[in-house]
Amino acid sequence: MARMAGRRTLFAAPVLLAVTFGVFAIADLSPFDPVKAYAGTAGLTASQADLDQLRLNLAVDRPLVTRWWDWLTSALTGDLGTSSVMRRPVADVIAERVGWSALLAACAFAVAVLVGTVFGVLAARRPGGPLDRIVSGLAYTLEAAPAFWLGLLAIWFFSVRLGALPSGGLTDAGSDTIGFGQVASHLVLPTLVLGLSQLPWFFLYVRQGVADALAEDPVRGARARGLAERTVLLGHGLRSGMLPMLTLIGSRVPELITGALLVETVFSWPGIAAATVQAATSVDFPLLAALTVLATAAVLAGNLLSDLLYGLADPRVGFDG
């Protein structure tokens, strides 16, 4: 197990290296001009001479490889550079935001996994039964519903109609301090929406896995031996039914990041996802590269996690795979 984790970590280094170079190369090819992005509307009235000076100051005309190498070497010494779009050091930008994104993603993930598993198991007990039909129908609908739309719907219902929950931001717009209660209440809607948008995958996988397991001989045998339904369901059905879902957990990480992007936008959540888009459209190399490293690391860690969980859940699967 430790060996597998170690080997994967070693393997991650060249992957990350390649990914950062890829980011620089793709951004270099993109039609966006960093100088125009930096200048914004002011650029529309600036003289050519001032725009040229800005281009020089931002040092965006150096060759691709030079820029990448400079970024990489200074990043390795701990200096992530300055974000041109945020006008701040990259490290500050990330430090300020990544926590809020992680909090939102973790809560949403927990909601999706827990609720998905519970309903998946319940539905699998009687495939085709009323509960299964209702929940499966909802799951397919949710799968098709864009997170953005779900967000607007949630705001309309919980904030406008019920007035029960705040519709955006990290704290009340009028409040200057970040307190636990404030953040918790503001976290509910984004978490629900992001969690709900992820939920169908977990539900459908668990439902299928558990239903398949319940139809297998060992389970029928267990039932025949008169074991309690609960034991059969949790001990046999859930255990083998969980396996495909564990793989899913890792592979849903990238989806969670892109989903978070829309949800963060709808709810004005000050996370990292919105910064990623800004960095990309502004060709903000240092910020974009750092964020891509983070996202890649998250995906690699997600995959590792799902493999480890898989190995733990099913002793037949080794850690050397």
Add this chain to the structure above:
Amino acid sequence: MTARTARGVAGATLAAALITGVTACSAPAAGGSGADAVVVGIATEPETLSPLLGYGKDGNSKIFDGLLTHDADMRLKPALAEALPEVSADGRTYTYGLRKGVTFSDGEPFSAKDVVFTYRTILDAGTNNASKTELDAIESVMARGEATVVFTLKYPYAPFAERTVLPIAPEHIAGKQDVNSGDFTTRPVGTGPYTLAGWSKGEKISFRANPGYWGGEPAVKRFTMAVVKDDDVRATRLRSGELDGAILPPNLARGFAEDPARSTYAAKTFDYRNVTLPTHHPVTGDVAVRRALDIAVDRGAMVDKLLEGAGRPAHGPVPTGSPWFAAGTERRHDLDAAKRILDEAGWKPGEDGIRVKDGVRASFPLWYTSGDKIRQDHALAFASDAKKAGVEVRTEAGTWEVIEPRMRTEAVLAGGGSPADPDFDQYQLLTSSLGGDGFNNMARYDEPAVDAALAEGRRSGDPAARKAAYDTVQRELVKNPGYVFLTHIDHVYVVGDKWEGLTTQVEPHDHGLGSGPWWNVETWKPKQK
């Protein structure tokens, strides 16, 4: 779960939903703020709050003051300066006496060296301030003692005083860090009516009343700008009571028209949309085609249908309501006259209805920035009006990166407008020597009479001579339009009725943070009940 329990659960859920629904209808909307707080929703946030990088350059920066500022009618009045500047007879020296006893919100005194520091830093080549072109006229800025600042200009520049609404940064803080990325860019300190309490990028900017403000402590103690990019979400949060006010597109603002607790403010603007007519294109370069297009467009219909009435027809860069407007330059929508002009110039209708002259088809592309619905609508309406006169306009969408290399010969649906002085906008838009300089004079307009009038307008210190000069510019634009001006767009805001003293200023094209009914939030008073 059996079928029966499932039904039971469904029933209970339904009942719960009904009950919460009923209570919701009777519950009052949750207030987003206390009695002395105001929360407004804005669509875009600045990249930086440092004036050295361009924040607040048009005034109203809340955290900062400029030497001068504008009143509700956009007239200049002193702020950090004691009085309006003394201008030398040759129009090249501007002297400002400074207000005494002003301190920055950290307690340090404000003095002439801060003014000099601010202007010199902005003009420094190493400072990444994209708006520094606006200060091109400055040759030098110097302090004379603690309380006097003298600007020397490269050429006589009548509207220069308008540029000195630019906020002043404290040298003792901003001078000690990297101007492009230092802490000051996000945690500024100024002399203004508010101090920054927090800025969570992408979420909100919150301000606190500055108790030591030289103009008196504001009654609105906490002022927050919530960043809500999506128009629908902003309207929803306004309705839910989390926002006290917001900028909205006209169609969403109409939903609040009947609301007794909220008022709608339509700010008049200089914000125009126009079509560039590139001189270097065989069709749009022909004066007959330009004149024909200029009267073939139905500006009134655009205001009614595209802007839902929130705007006015634009007959030039200056809106009709402005004192700078040249009376008599209004163009009536006259399709027949447009056809006549084209006929007389030799543009004869071809087989497909599109006119042809000397083998050249009356057809040209028109670019608009993708994703900008208002520009797209204007472009399509312009194309449809032109078609009726026998001119084919092929609309295409792209980013500025795609459009820029084509601007020399292809038309662009552009926007602009600056109310402070006609020079700011028109000089860059129409001067022939600026043709193709960055995004200035996109159409490469070249008309000696206009060049002369623009030069007169910026050099002459005499208001009557300036008015005559800009009248000339507008009349020449009728004879030879370099652009077809379509509409001036109102900016629409909806604000709750809890405060007194709400007005709007005439606004520029650019939505600065200082625009909107909250341009003077520091002077709002609670409404007496």
